[in-house]
Amino acid sequence: MIRGIYILNDTSLVYSKDYSESELTAELVRFLVSLSEFVKHVDIGEDIEHMDIGPWRLFYTKRDRFTFVALADKADDIAQINERLSQLVNVFMREFANLALTNQPLVGLDEKVDEIAVTMVKVAILGYAGVGKTTTLHLLRGETLPLIHDPTIGVSIKKLPEEVENANIVLWDLAGQSRFSILWAKMIANAQVVIIVTDSTLENVLRSKKLVSLVKEEVPDAKIIGIANKQDLPTALTAERVGQILGIPTYELVAIDISYRDRLIQIIRKAILEGKRESKSASGSSSSSASASQ
Amino acid sequence: MPAAVFILHLDEMQGFVVEKRFPSTFSLNERILNLVYYGHHEQPGQEVQLHNIDGRRIVTFGTQARPDWLACFVLSDETDFGPNKEVFAGMGRLMLELAAEDPKLVDVGEIVRRRQVIPAPSQEQRCAATFTSPSSTLVLERLEELGLERSARLAIWLRDEIHAQDVNLADAVRPLMDAEIVAVEMFQKTTEVVYLLADVFAYRAPPVEALRYAEENMPDVAEQYAQLVKEFFSPDPPAKGYNPTIPVDDPNSPIVEDRRTIAGLLTKSLLYTVIRYLRERPQTASEISQTSILPERIVNRSLWELETERVAARLDDGMWVLVTDPRIEVFMPEFVLPIVARRVSEKEIGAELGKRYLELLTEKWSESR
Ligand SMILES: Nc1nc2c(ncn2[C@@H]2O[C@H](COP(=O)(O)OP(=O)(O)OP(=O)(O)O)[C@@H](O)[C@H]2O)c(=O)[nH]1
Numbered sequence A: 001m002i003r004g005i006y007i008l009n010d011t012s013l014v015y016s017k018d019y020s021e022s023e024l025t026a027e028l029v030r031f032l033v034s035l036s037e038f039v040k041h042v043d044i045g046e047d048i049e050h051m052d053i054g055p056w057r058l059f060y061t062k063r064d065r066f067t068f069v070a071l072a073d074k075a076d077d078i079a080q081i082n083e084r085l086s087q088l089v090n091v092f093m094r095e096f097a098n099l100a101l102t103n104q105p106l107v108g109l110d111e112k113v114d115e116i117a118v119t120m121v122k123v124a125i126l127g128y129a130g131v132g133k134t135t136t137l138h139l140l141r142g143e144t145l146p147l148i149h150d151p152t153i154g155v156s157i158k159k160l161p162e163e164v165e166n167a168n169i170v171l172w173d174l175a176g177q178s179r180f181s182i183l184w185a186k187m188i189a190n191a192q193v194v195i196i197v198t199d200s201t202l203e204n205v206l207r208s209k210k211l212v213s214l215v216k217e218e219v220p221d222a223k224i225i226g227i228a229n230k231q232d233l234p235t236a237l238t239a240e241r242v243g244q245i246l247g248i249p250t251y252e253l254v255a256i257d258i259s260y261r262d263r264l265i266q267i268i269r270k271a272i273l274e275g276k277r278e279s280k281s282a283s284g285s286s287s288s289s290a291s292a293s294q
Numbered sequence B: 001m002p003a004a005v006f007i008l009h010l011d012e013m014q015g016f017v018v019e020k021r022f023p024s025t026f027s028l029n030e031r032i033l034n035l036v037y038y039g040h041h042e043q044p045g046q047e048v049q050l051h052n053i054d055g056r057r058i059v060t061f062g063t064q065a066r067p068d069w070l071a072c073f074v075l076s077d078e079t080d081f082g083p084n085k086e087v088f089a090g091m092g093r094l095m096l097e098l099a100a101e102d103p104k105l106v107d108v109g110e111i112v113r114r115r116q117v118i119p120a121p122s123q124e125q126r127c128a129a130t131f132t133s134p135s136s137t138l139v140l141e142r143l144e145e146l147g148l149e150r151s152a153r154l155a156i157w158l159r160d161e162i163h164a165q166d167v168n169l170a171d172a173v174r175p176l177m178d179a180e181i182v183a184v185e186m187f188q189k190t191t192e193v194v195y196l197l198a199d200v201f202a203y204r205a206p207p208v209e210a211l212r213y214a215e216e217n218m219p220d221v222a223e224q225y226a227q228l229v230k231e232f233f234s235p236d237p238p239a240k241g242y243n244p245t246i247p248v249d250d251p252n253s254p255i256v257e258d259r260r261t262i263a264g265l266l267t268k269s270l271l272y273t274v275i276r277y278l279r280e281r282p283q284t285a286s287e288i289s290q291t292s293i294l295p296e297r298i299v300n301r302s303l304w305e306l307e308t309e310r311v312a313a314r315l316d317d318g319m320w321v322l323v324t325d326p327r328i329e330v331f332m333p334e335f336v337l338p339i340v341a342r343r344v345s346e347k348e349i350g351a352e353l354g355k356r357y358l359e360l361l362t363e364k365w366s367e368s369r
């Protein structure tokens, strides 16, 4: 993932954004200044170059007086980071370069950078044992659906094969068995979206209210989605009813039916978009309480 | 010794990352990583643990300070856990300290081969830890005024003192208990009481052992070294030397502001390791690096930090010396006895409680220890 974006005008830093708290900031800034000096004297054209430092890979390029730097992981796809950095360069040169040259505030740049650089979204799937979380994970990944309950051990972490809203989706499928519940709170840390899966039986839905509280407590900024799974079974409560009980927007699902895949991805996409919008409007509008299913 | 070693890190985004493994051909799977990680967190208080996972015996080491990191040792058939428990803990401590700097710095194979360790925190480190937490320091200061106090009242006092609703007295008291500075007990099955058993004094001592070593074995550095130490502790007038015995309420006292610095240096394991080597004798960065197997980069950085704090200095020929030896010592808090006696006579606390306090103090400070 991209860990930081830095833009220098000559040797002064005009913009920086860190996506993971790294301790080397002061050191890094000094390094960036020397890098910027360096590229002033060495013609690298308009290409994007990269070099490795420690566990990171530093991507850089130059336009006019500006040096653009993206700090990413060595494990990242080079072509993908190149592509993002060049998007950033284009946006910056088009909309912000003149402001920066005249020392004016770069209003709106932060949002643009986020749009371009934020590459990972953690989606946690939470619910009691056997409700269909792992099945949902396989459904999302477009894999063959297992029909037996092979209980998850701990947590299973998998990427979604395609990007959603420009982000890599990392799915955290948490084990529902009670012996693994000790780390639920820890494992959902930093999730932008939490999907709470129920099997739509009254007993299970009532129990799952506890999970809703847990999520609100631990990751108050995350979007919470309820899933009323196993709608093919006769005992299933409707999604609307499940949503009323849980007090969160809830959607119906038959995780063993592949035709639900696109719908589910749309639901996640919507949650990511809403999450972004909410964090931007950062005004204190408190989260709306109980809302029923769509 | 272990058949294999790995360092496991749970990244909040990407999940389990095996930061290091030895031998490099050693294979792991998600199931093992999960069982190791969850297994370890089932007993959160225990730093070293033995697990039996799919027929393999795996020792895990992790600390509460860095709960997302584990050093794991897969035991070979002939290795026993019990007698080696401390060694595993020590190697794990070293690996995780280094990994926190940069996982690349950890040469797990070499650490295991040479059984290199960071020992469990010493008494002085445990004492130092009490000064790195502001609320522990406050609790200690309060007990210095009272001798003993009921937990409930101490909690209310602490809450008012730091203007916070959700203070956790147990968290503030734990480092003090670990360092055996306080004891916590139920009194007559109804009230929990915190007793002050020892008081703590942080200061800089002259580096006696290293000086003597230099005098006897290193004629070429001895003089310059002795001069440096003299400048700090007893410079020629009118400059005043360091005098830790000036009372704490005297504005010239070096103690109060320095206490936090000293504690900070002693609690950082890597720095502390370097201090321990310098306490023995003057040596170069690369000598320290070789004997401690800390990477030279870490040793250098530690030395520079020690230099800034006027603990170490570099002589002309690249030799490093300890100029002031940061120390923390405990002593018997006899000054609280009159206070406790007064509180008993004023019926603020019962005579039984006062008696119990005396018992605890005697137990701690009697000859047999
Ligand atoms: N009828 C029906 N069965 C389902 C549905 N979704 C999942 N299942 C079945 O429910 C069982 C449990 O599914 P899993 O996905 O393994 O359950 P889990 O929530 O991951 O369980 P743990 O890992 O133990 O927490 C499997 O036998 C699935 O085939 C569904 O929509 N309808």
Ligand SMILES: [Mg+2]
Pocket: A133, A134, A135, A150, A151, A152, A173, A174, A175, A176
């Ligand atoms: Mg599962």
